[in-house]
Amino acid sequence: MKHALLVWLLLTACSPRPSAVVAFAADGAAVTQLDLAATAAPLQPQTVTVFEPYEQRDVAFHALPATAVLDAAYGARWRKAEALGLVALDGYTTTVPVSRLLSHSAYFAISREDRADFVLDKKVPKPETVAIAPVYLIWDSAKDPVIRAEGDYGWPYQLASVNLTTFAQAFPGLAPPALGTAEAAEGFELFTRYCATCHSIDGHGGKVGPELNAPHNVTEYWQPQWLHQWIDNPQSIRKGTAMPGLPAHVPERQKAIAAVIAYLKAMTHGP
Numbered sequence: 450m451k452h453a454l455l456v457w458l459l460l461t462a463c464s465p466r467p468s469a470v471v472a473f474a475a476d477g478a479a480v481t482q483l484d485l486a487a488t489a490a491p492l493q494p495q496t497v498t499v500f501e502p503y504e505q506r507d508v509a510f511h512a513l514p515a516t517a518v519l520d521a522a523y524g525a526r527w528r529k530a531e532a533l534g535l536v537a538l539d540g541y542t543t544t545v546p547v548s549r550l551l552s553h554s555a556y557f558a559i560s561r562e563d564r565a566d567f568v569l570d571k572k573v574p575k576p577e578t579v580a581i582a583p584v585y586l587i588w589d590s591a592k593d594p595v596i597r598a599e600g601d602y603g604w605p606y607q608l609a610s611v612n613l614t615t616f617a618q619a620f621p622g623l624a625p626p627a628l629g630t631a632e633a634a635e636g637f638e639l640f641t642r643y644c645a646t647c648h649s650i651d652g653h654g655g656k657v658g659p660e661l662n663a664p665h666n667v668t669e670y671w672q673p674q675w676l677h678q679w680i681d682n683p684q685s686i687r688k689g690t691a692m693p694g695l696p697a698h699v700p701e702r703q704k705a706i707a708a709v710i711a712y713l714k715a716m717t718h719g720p
């Protein structure tokens with residue numbers, strides 16, 4: 450009896466695959482949970498080599514295709530949702546548009562091929578080793594130049610749960626009026642990703658840069674062409690400014706800047 454228990458303990462302790470349980474929800478309500486280290490065929494881990502944005506080199510992971518995992522968790526309905534909230538163990542949430550998962554290849558990684566411990570030896574933003582279990586969301590950055598150019602955007606680690614959501618739910622207080630233009634809606638998505646980390650709208654958002662809507666909207670007191678140029682290249686207006694400008698890799702940059710301005714305008718308070 451004692452021996453059997455000891456053998457069982459040893460087997461469990463030496464088990465090569467620790468569990469990788471992820472909870473799936475929609476609008477905050479639980480849907481299901483899956484242990485990605487113990488899924489049934491045909492949902493099997495495969496070796497996926499990506500350009501790892503924190504280690505800044507190619508790394509091979511054991512990983513499951515994200516679309517197949519999401520199909521298993523939600524059926525087809527996630528494909529019609531607007532966004533995925535990816536929640537880490539500490540509650541930190543990354544919001545990624547569903548369209549990005551449908552147009553680029555993402556994977557839920559559950560272990561590394563080159564080492565036994567599931568960690569990252571980060572080089573950027575600073576050298577440190579971080580644990581990334583239970584799951585790490587990775588993208589096909591080795592073959593996809595658009596994904597590679599975006600660095601670590603959308604690579605949450607210690608991923609514990611996934612929530613089908615909308616940008617309006619994920620960023621309360623920042624959503625433009627429901628009947629606004631498609632351009633403003635696009636600008637809202639861009640703003641949440643590239644601006645809201647530093648700027649607030651009516652107090653919602655980051656505190657590194659100035660508030661952009663209270664009491665007056667920045668589009669009321671900045672001339673349109675200067676505002677466009679500022680977002681494009683702040684240094685060309687104010688030498689030494691701490692504002693970085695819209696990243697160079699953003700596709701259709703001029704259109705993107707116009708959309709951000711349309712969004713800012715849509716947030717203007719009434720007279």
Ligand code: HEC
Pocket residue numbers: 640643644645646647648657658659661667679680687689690691692693694695709
């Ligand atoms: C890393 C932080 C950071 C990011 C990201 C950032 N900004 Fe800024 N922004 C600043 C800082 C800091 C200032 C003040 C700079 C100065 O006055 O020289 C500023 C100033 C501004 C101003 C001038 C405000 C005023 O009233 O003078 C506007 C407009 C602006 N940012 C818009 C944006 C937009 C739109 C984005 C996204 C595309 C963005 N910023 C992204 C930090 C940031």
